[in-house]
Structure formats: C-alpha cells, structure tokens
Amino acid sequence: MRELDLHKAKTADKSKQKNEAKNAKPKSVLESFEYIVELAEDSNLDKEFLEKASTHIKYAVYLTFENGPG
Numbered sequence: 001m002r003e004l005d006l007h008k009a010k011t012a013d014k015s016k017q018k019n020e021a022k023n024a025k026p027k028s029v030l031e032s033f034e035y036i037v038e039l040a041e042d043s044n045l046d047k048e049f050l051e052k053a054s055t056h057i058k059y060a061v062y063l064t065f066e067n068g069p070g
Contacts, residue, residue: 032060 026032035056043049050057 026056026059029060029063032056032063036060 026035033056036053039049039053039056
C-alpha cells in the first residue's frame with residue numbers, strides 16, 4: 001500500500017511540474033528548452049504537448065534566430 005501512495009505522490013508532482021511549466025513565462029532560451037523537455041516527457045510529442053509547449057517553442061526559436069548566426 002505504501003508503494004501505491006508513493007506512486008500517487010510522484011504522479012501528482014509530475015502533473016504539478018508540467019502545469020507549472022505550461023504556465024511559466026520563459027526568461028531565457030535555456031529555461032525555455034528545460035520547460036520543453038519537461039513537457040515532452042511521456043507525451044509522445046502529441047498535439048497536446050505542442051499546445052502546452054508552444055509558448056516556449058516560439059520563444060526559443062525566436063531568440064535562437066534573432067541572436068544566432070545571420
């Protein structure tokens with residue numbers, strides 16, 4: 001029974017982290033990529049993942065090409 005409680009706690013933590021990542025405002029390209037990786041975990045890169053991660057993807061791409069080689 002204790003093992004089941006630990007699994008529930010881990011699942012709740014992951015859900016909370018993914019929700020926080022989805023709603024977070026990125027402050028750097030690195031932070032955006034960290035959120036993207038966190039949201040991608042166990043997502044199979046499906047449509048829901050793209051919707052949740054779109055803000056971070058757009059931000060990372062924008063900054064990468066704005067500051068990258070011309």
